């Protein structure tokens with residue numbers, strides 16, 4: 001059933017037409033609104049009171065979730081049912097962070113023992129690399145770890161490594177190579193010594209063009225320096241679901257860390273794809289990170305819908321996208337450590353919910369996944385916030401902040417930085433919600449000609465997520481929160497959030513075009529593509 005056929009959707013359509021709510025009125029009418037429209041779970045506090053909704057709308061949104069079977073779908077996912085129907089796969093990333101004694105079944109088999117077997121091997125390997133026990137081919141300990149991967153095999157590890165840099169081993173250099181643009185590899189290794197460099201080739205399929213090209217170049221770079229094929233075994237490990245391809249590449253499967261087809265690429269940071277992170281922050285911190293994800297999994301599985309953080313974030317998002325006409329979501333972490341969080345979320349959200357047909361293949365009659373974008377605050381304030389405050393489009397925002405800073409700064413300075421950072425979080429959502437009326441602007445003595453320019457309409461919705469500090473555990477919970485938010489939205493929209501057919505066509509066409517670029521054969525594309533290729537042939 002499409003969500004538009006539900007009674008709740010119809011009720012919401014009427015509510016959206018009837019109620020022109022303003023945040024000014026909503027707050028004036030209910031002095032306790034700020035406390036009432038808030039919820040807590042897994043160490044995170046969510047304030048959604050600055051969303052443009054009242055109790056009737058919230059109740060209708062909760063009804064929508066119920067009518068669309070969100071709880072049943074959630075339980076089916078957690079039980080290991082094959083909810084990824086177009087690929088016939090279970091969706092069990094939650095099993096990756098389950099405790100050792102859990103029992104979660106895929107095809108009737110408990111997957112938790114195999115998950116922990118790989119985690120144990122990762123922990124052991126990370127300890128060897130960190131302690132210097134693992135030696136390179138010439139007997140040197142490892143000083144640099146380079147993860148080669150793209151998409152889900154890169155964005156999660158990069159984001160989490162940066163986010164948890166405070167907890168990382170400072171004696172180890174950790175780099176990430178993703179782009180098939182050769183300058184990515186060249187710049188990332190230019191100051192590294194092959195004798196003390198370890199490459200982690202991360203690819204679920206082990207066939208991804210970019211990753212395989214970079215991995216072959218890395219192999220050449222290593223062998224040019226060390227001169228012996230036998231060196232590969234000491235300097236390359238693989239993370240994949242595809243043992244055959246790993247073997248074919250020349251990596252001993254003894255040096256392979258496995259994961260499974262029930263882990264989607266964009267949901268794989270907590271699988272062996274997190275090996276670079278485990279080496280950087282150590283296995284104990286990685287376990288805390290997984291525990292944080294598990295905390296949020298439990299909250300998602302058990303909290304009533306009206307207090308369930310992923311559900312509330314999903315439903316407020318649906319209200320904004322489907323009933324208030326927003327088409328994007330700005331994610332604004334007020335933490336320099338989280339600077340790559342928006343990029344990570346782009347894949348998580350847009351690859352999951354960028355779909356135009358329902359599970360049964362019918363064209364949807366409503367908008368699905370939003371355009372997700374953003375940047376670390378406060379920097380974004382000095383770049384694009386102007387448009388959020390005074391532009392013509394409605395751009396809902398997620399603000400993310402922490403009570404405490406991790407960074408040791410000269411005495412007294414640290415608190416100043418932190419207070420200024422957080423003052424900006426609170427000020428931005430306040431300004432967006434309440435704006436500044438022409439009367440207030442005039443009250444400041446502003447000349448009449450400037451009044452329209454200095455007026456802020458306000459009524460721009462945002463949510464704020466707060467945690468006490470940025471730890472492996474709170475980061476894990478934050479990631480799982482967004483994973484489940486995406487899930488709930490996909491469930492309401494009746495789409496498959498776990499396939500990604502939309503990235504295939506471009507890949508196939510690139511494979512066809514690549515040999516044409518160096519050749520002289522006739523071209524049979526459209527006239528634009530033909531002209532572009534001819535231009536490139538001439539200039540390359």
Ligand SMILES: O=P(O)(O)OC[C@H]1O[C@H](O)[C@H](O)[C@@H](O)[C@@H]1O
Nearest residue numbers: 151152153203204205208265503
């Ligand atoms: O891990 P890999 O198999 O190399 O895949 C890397 C990425 O490639 C694809 O383009 C998919 O759209 C992504 O979901 C995936 O994360």
